[in-house]
Amino acid sequence: MTRTLLIATVVLAAAMAGGCASSPQASFYTLSAEHPQEPTGDGSGFPIPTWVIVMGAVTVPEIVDRPQFVRRADVNRITLDEFSRWAEPLKTQVRRVIAADLGVQFPSALVSAYPQDIDTAPTYVVSVAVESFESAPEAASVSILWSVKPPKQGKPVSGRTVVSEPTGAQGNDALVAAHSRALAKVSNAIAAAIRSIRGP
Numbered sequence: 001m002t003r004t005l006l007i008a009t010v011v012l013a014a015a016m017a018g019g020c021a022s023s024p025q026a027s028f029y030t031l032s033a034e035h036p037q038e039p040t041g042d043g044s045g046f047p048i049p050t051w052v053i054v055m056g057a058v059t060v061p062e063i064v065d066r067p068q069f070v071r072r073a074d075v076n077r078i079t080l081d082e083f084s085r086w087a088e089p090l091k092t093q094v095r096r097v098i099a100a101d102l103g104v105q106f107p108s109a110l111v112s113a114y115p116q117d118i119d120t121a122p123t124y125v126v127s128v129a130v131e132s133f134e135s136a137p138e139a140a141s142v143s144i145l146w147s148v149k150p151p152k153q154g155k156p157v158s159g160r161t162v163v164s165e166p167t168g169a170q171g172n173d174a175l176v177a178a179h180s181r182a183l184a185k186v187s188n189a190i191a192a193a194i195r196s197i198r199g200p
Contacts, residue, residue: 022096028087029069029176033100034184048109049121053102053194056115056127056149058095064133065090069172071135082171094130095179101187102126106194122151124194128186133179139164141177144186150197157193161186 064070067089069081086093099113110116131143147158165182167174191199 024083026083026085027172028085029172029179030184031093031097031183032085033104035104041115045142049118051109051198052102052116052118052121052123052196053099053106053109053111054114054115054123054125055095056125057100058091058128058130060091060094060130060133064130069135069175070133090133094128094183096181098126098128098187098190101184101192102194105191124151124197125149126190128193135175135179137167137170137175139166140175140182141165142179142186144181144184146190146193146194148190150158154197157197159189161189 063078067082067085068088069084071081073079082183095113099111104109110118110121115125125148127147127149129145131145132141134141141162141164143160143162144157145158145160147156149156158187163185165178165185166177
């Protein structure tokens, strides 16, 4: 009786161990700038910038403000992918990526993902409100309201950019890359607005 019980216990423990070993593991993803800037100089010092771009308020819809990937199943239904997750809050990633994209567009400016207190340099404040951030197998789609507040008492410029970027392939890597490209197009629209304010 004891031997039978021991064998049953060993078999049960092995089955449980096997089940744990085969449990799916979550994968973590981050958005990225399309063409990140390469470090320059020897890092011994930083010149005082002649002008500054900073990210102000950034908001995302509550429906996607969560670690899990939110996928659109149909018009009235979404699914949460528990094993595909953002490595940091989506709001933080949108802020970081648009700042990085603008840094590529304006290498002569100090571009920061967060406000900076630099009184000696004209500062442009970019605010972003993500209206929708849709993930589907065939495309990554975003609708984003943005505004640029120029230095001093200049008149703000605002716009709305809607982008649907094909994934071109199946899988999360292709989806995340498509979202990064979509944000790059939003950054292009913001950059155009900044140029219209600053002039040639």
